[in-house]
Amino acid sequence: MSLRRWGAALAGAALVAGIAVTPAIAADPFTPKVTVTPGTGLDPAGTKIVVKGTGFDPAANDGKGFGLRVGPAKADVRDRTGKDFQVSRVIKKDAVGTQIPLGQDGSWEYSVTVKAEYVASGTTYSAKTQPFSVFVFGWDTPALTWDSTTPLKFTGIGDPDPGPGDTAAGLGWGIRYAWRNYITRGGGTVTPSNGATLDSSAPNVEPFPYKWKYGSSTGDSGKGSVSYTGQVKYTFEAHMIWDFTLADPRITIAGDGTGKLTAKIGYSFYGTKTAPEKTRALSDVVFADLKLKAPRQVGDDVVVDIESASLTKEGAGAFAGFYNEGEVLDAGRIAFPGKSGPAPTSGQPTSVPTSTPTSSVPATTTSSACVLTPDSAKQGNLLWGFKQSFRRYVAIGSGTAITASDGVEITDIDKIDGTGPPSGAYRWGFDNAQYKSATEFTTQFRGKVTFTYPSHSFELSIGRPKVVVAQGKGKLYADVELKTTSGAPSPPISQPGVELAALDLAAAKTTEGAGVLSVAGVKVTLGNAEAFAKFYKVGEVLDEATVTLGASCANLPGGSGPGAGPGSGSGSDDLVPDVKYRPDSALASTGVESGVWLLGGLVLLGVGLALVLVVRRRTA
Template sequence: MSLRRWGAVLAGAALVAGAAVTPALAADPVAPKVTVAPATGLDPAGTKIVVKGTGFDPAANDGKGFGLRVGPAKADVRDRAGKDFQVSRLIKKGAVGSQIPLDDNGNWEYSVTVKAEYVASGTTYSAKKQPFSVFVFGWDTPVLTWDSTTPLKFTEAGDAATGLAWGLRHSWRNYVTRGGGTVTPSNGATLDTAAPNVEPYPYKWKYESSGEGTVSYTGQVTYTFEAHTIWDFTIADPRITFGGDGAGTLTAKVGYAFYGTKTAPEKVRTPSDVVLADLKLKAPAQAGDNVAVDIESAKLTAAGAAAFADFYKPGEALDTGRLVFPGKSGPAPTSSTVPTSSAPPTTTTSSSAPCVLTPDSVKQGNLLWGFKQSFRRYVGIGSGTSITASDGVEITDIDKIDGTGPPSGAYLWGFDSVQYKSATEFTTQFRGKVTFAYPAHSFELSIGRPKVVVAQGKGKLFADVELKTTSGAPSPPISQPGVELASLDLAAAKTTEGAGALSVAGIKVTLGNAEAFAKFYKVGEVLDEATVSLGASCAHLPGPGASGPGAGPGVSDDLVPDVKYRPDSALASTGADSGMWLLWGLVLVGAGLALVLVVRRRPAPGQRP
């Protein structure tokens, strides 16, 4: 008899006997499941896919999390040190930086643009030669419980589906959707979820026909925003007309009902054709059996402004886009070169607005900073010591020290907030706390919530510093929240901008407050270098130690990348010198601990403490 039937029998018996008996039945575990959409028909030049996972217990795999990689089925796809994948991310609860957040219910989601070919470590990987897949697996474990493989299928290189990729106007879509309105594509128009960096998404319009210097598409999109008395605004059936010399127009059916009440609107337009935009078109290009033409710019006409009930003025920019139709490319399309065709309608890829970092768009970031390597080593090799991270900071394998008990790598501090003016002037607050505990030496030191302030090539680093000591220690406890901890010098730092992200690497850090560490270090002591990364919500920040935004596929292909954090010998010598006070030493006397002395140690020539 099954467990559930036994439970039913026991419960029935309890009712008969008048006793309250509730058998403990274990809930069926939810099996891990991964979905990828879309997984077929991908544009080789780049398609945005959405990978979702359910049933991934955050406490499973000892809480280490799960790996996600995209690329060919190489032998090291599950290895901790696996390299040269197009995408590589760690999925875990309490994610920081570029990691994928895993919620308490075991769900996660990640969107990324994948291509059919990429270059990593000097090798070109092509889906034509080695099919690509989305791999999900338990991180750093031989257990296969969470493993899944989802093949990705790209269209033949050079092919492009017929259709029009165009979103009308991004600010209009944003205005309606963010305000609680509705957007309903229908009759051949769909949301173009493959378009990168442009949520709310633009649209894909089905190809209908071409001829006499025009290409026609079908579909309609209806907007409502009742809170602002927009009862209906519908745009349908866009048509491109080529005028030669790269010029063109976009005509569409437009109808609306505005203001007043829903049953008695003040302004009404019956759907009818209007020349909505003047276009500037790029030269046509062959795409398999089709012709592809990019819309370089689109400007609202006077008639188009009127069709918008004067929400926008004539000459204002509309979205760019891309049209694809059957034929052979040659000179710029005109009435004599645009063929007539009745090819079946399909969808198309899209051209989208660029991702740009501005004071309003910056929404993410991280700080890579390990405080001081010699201090991490000192605690890491001690007996009974610990180094722990909490509240949004991750201990990475970057600059880790061999032979330590606790993890001794540098720290990736999570993003909290930012005031951004430019790449040379910003203030950004990070999350997290790292605690160094050395019971045998009577102390516990915490550094938390670092804040970086940068202007004119200089800066300051603030942090919460707390020192807890036990009886007999040579220093009283210290608590200094938000103390000005260090000075920053960006003169030799490498600043990389692009694709909506900013990376400032190799920032020189020197101690500016000896009191915060009970004078263990002197003012001017060289601390570890730091890297600050910031990004717009549409940007993909590089992984820890990567070469910066726009570095290309493979820059963050290791979940914990094997990166040299110390670029030169000068940085490698930032251990303790003759100016450093070691914390203190204790020796065992009888059954207790007796404080001997604070030791000032001078290392032998060539020796690093």
């Protein structure tokens, strides 16, 4: 049923044409609310704050509870393995240890002293450069039902400005003014977080549009893509909009004056808050067709104005029929580090690209004065697909999924044809770097890739890879988490920041110039079997990687993907376990469905890290 047919009439004015009157619905006995006292005028040296919550159903979220974190809006703020926050606690009933007790009435309280600057894992986090907030969210779940963000204001420290409202790197875009107006005037809520903020400097009347934090960009010859981070959550419970969330917009620029805006969309509508009638998990949608003005150079950034935007068919579907295909969305402004190339010509919106560009926007020339130095290393990416045979194993399965979040992009590079879920290699976004030379650097990347195989009882996530290079060798660190269903023979695994792989740069191709360092063809071999319950051998070959670093004034080139040689694991035999793990002939009499092997425990397949769990047929 269309969202136009739901909702209550607002006295004196119809906020959006076509919304029909429906009977009032019963109030949910648990409506989450968070207060922070004090939240402003905080002493940068340290102030005690009291965080209180009400309306948090102890039985909600399968009883797993809720998360509380204080710090910057890092990409892993909602992740179970998120780290380096000033405060990180779990709120739940029957709390133990440092957990915050949750009362049967849904209330909780926590007091803590917060500062405007702190150091974690060798990194200094400061409210002078990135705003601090109190984040509350559902623990270990993608559901956004309980999410809230409360900014903290320190005396003498203004809000850092990521800049999309002006011309600094970032995206200034508000989705659609009528939508924002409908939600806010009707008493709904709008919550920007994780890199998205209200853009009060934009040339629009309230309700203000949003600033989206710059993530990464790759491109040449006026074509490419630019990724941004952040999410905006809308609720309007009187009209049964329990959640509508748009996150991590990505702009693809065609080079002819047109482009596409892709974003992750998730929602829960109608029914009741605890049992919504229509739901959508947060996932990518080609949301809007764009008409773009000519790029221009502003300092070290390229600025491209979005002259007009219109809703695609897929975008209309993601709005559950609230708007129609072709309806006008907000204009906006795209900005990213680099040098502008030739101006694109105007034209009509093009169809969705058949392949993901290997590069992001415009630049055919770069100033010779642009040099990569320890101070100027401000962008980059990691192209690494983990293991092609494992991607194939998951992608050809029934009911499987491969999803990317928090700043990583699934490309068409090294993809497997004929698969359901996207199966290409991954381009991980830049977080920070400590650069000394082309042979000695450390780079932290953002993003998480999750492989889900319900019929094989597992979900594997790999996130936040970090590359450390010195003297022709290196290490790759990452967060690894394995979730298994109840009764599975292998326990869950959570290894944040584990030393995952060894890197060999001896045969890699290193290129330097115009403020960019590219190291392609890096050999990657597994260096830690503990992260995978010792079912995978140290020294196993993974996909090759390409590391790119750039100065803030540089344009990152499009990188070539890893080859299909020994490192890519493309052979079909990779999906066959070693002899010692193979089932005997008794399998034929078990009635086990084809493709699910009867094993004594978790098996990480020979060359593919393919995860298979015991599946036994129950007898009547």
